[in-house]
Amino acid sequence: MNILLVGSGGREHALAWKIAQSPLVKRLVIAPGNPGMEKLGELRAIKVTEADQLAALAREMRADLVVVGPESALEKGLADRLNAAGIPCFGPTAKAAQLETSKAFSKAFMERHEIPTAGFGVYERLHEARQALSVFKPPYVIKADGLAAGKGVAIAPTKRDAEREIEWMLGGRFGQAGARVVIEEFMAGEEGSLFALCDGQRAVLLGGAQDHKRAYDGDLGPNTGGMGSYSPAPVFTPELVEAAERLVVQPTIAGMAREGMPYRGVLYAGLMSTDEGPKVVEFNARFGDPECQVLMMRLAGDIVPILLACARGDLTRVAMPEFRAETVICVVMAAQGYPDSPVEGSIIRGAEQDFGPNVKVFHAGTRRQEDGQLVAAGGRVLNICARGKDIAQARERAYAAIKKIDWPGGFNRTDIGWRALERETGGQ
Structure with missing residues (x-):
């Protein structure tokens, strides 16, 4: 099979790593990809939002399957173009993707079909959104309607904080994605x-x-x-x-x-x-x-x-794979300044060494300089993943691998998996 994978982040690196293991794969092309995927397939420098060019690439390589990683490609209608060309696409059409790309659409859909979710209101005008706050109780959940790279959600502890978030969103903080805001009940x-x-x-x-x-x-x-x-x-x-x-x-x-x-x-x-x-x-x-x-x-x-x-369109004839009886943890290493103003260009050393069979480093936001050195090229830069018999062992392996990576320009949380660890240790 010839497969086209669309995306350039840690999610797509993990998908490429898994897809490349399949004996069915004859050719894997990744657009645009990142340095971590260089040995898994052919990289093509096409942006994920360039739907027409991606569809043309799929036709050119006679793709038997296109796997779409990021939501921005779905919003641009890549699946629609591929469906029109008769090329199987793993990913919904632009209309179906509205479940993610428009929170207003998603909430209204759930209301129509009685799917349990928090109470909500959708607002385009600043004064209407401010007035609506009197209907909700603190803390207030404020969301930009459209795609905002995971940053368009704010939990405001006071009414004044909520008003400030609404002003920022409707005032253009997230561009067109914030042209409408959704105010929701807080769910504990x-x-x-x-x-x-x-x-x-x-x-x-x-x-x-x-x-x-x-x-x-x-x-x-x-x-x-x-x-x-x-x-x-x-x-x-x-x-x-x-x-x-x-x-x-x-x-x-x-x-x-x-x-x-x-x-x-x-x-x-x-x-x-x-x-x-x-x-x-x-x-x-x-x-x-x-x-x-x-x-x-x-x-x-x-x-x-x-x-x-x-x-x-037919899952009835395929067997679902099983999960290994192990725990896997992923710790994100991000560039200093993330999520507001991540600093790009800092040199990363040691990320491409062999960490053994239980650790895998997926690239999320990297690029390679002409001299071959790996540098940060985004907010979330590396994903250090490790498996273990339980959360404690997986965490130990992941954080031991992080210590071997020389990257002063990055930072990471040190408590990933804390909820599961508390359950395993009984809070000790």
Whole structure:
């Protein structure tokens, strides 16, 4: 098979690493890719938002399958172009991807189909949004409607803080993505990420993980795209998973099909475990980042037949792979200044050494200079992933690997997996 993988981050590096292991793969092309993927396939310098050029590349290489990593490519209609050309695409159409690309659409969809989520309101005018705050109780959850690279969510402890966030968003902080804001009720509980593979009519649960959104230890600091993750996530008890599949996943896929937007690809349901059961925090129309990294390291067997079955619209004839009985953790190393103003260009040494069979470093935001040196080229730069028999061993291996990387220009959280570790040790 000839496969085109679209993307350049840690999620796509993990997908490329897993796809390249398949005996079905004859040729793997990655656009645009990053230095970590150089040995896994051919890199093509096409931006993920250049949908027409990506579709032309897929036709040129006679792709049997296109796997779309980032949400921005989906928003630009890459899947629509590929479907029109008869090329199987793992990823939803632009309309179906609105589950992620428009929070207003997503919340209204959940309301129509009685999918449990927080109460909400959608506002375009500053004075209306300010007035609406009197309906909600603190802390206030303020979200930009569109895509904002994981940064368009603020939890404001006071009404004045909420007003300030609304002013920033509607005032252009996130460009067109903030032209509307969604104000939500705050949900108390523990959050986790549940993933389902979808073929347009059916959904099969893949697995779960837990992300760490705050920039600093102790879940402090600004929201980010994700500073680390681990899988399995103890928050996903069998009872919670069953309820989430019955109340969230299956109604979502059925509802999208009924509304003429069949959903193909992976559905990411960010769920809050509340006293009333699972409630949707957000939907994503692609694998989470950095959750994808830990899922790919745990996944046993060949992923390509599953991706192809989703793209072709028939999951009934493919066997779901099993997960290895181990814990995998991912620690994100980010550039100083992330998430607001990450400093690019700092030299990274030691990231490409052999860390042994239990550790894998995925590149998330790197580039290679003409002299061959690796440098930071983004906010989240490296993903240090490690497996172990439990969370304690996986953490030990990940942080031991970080100590071997010489990068003064980076930082990372030191408490990834703390919830799971507390459960294992009984809080000791």
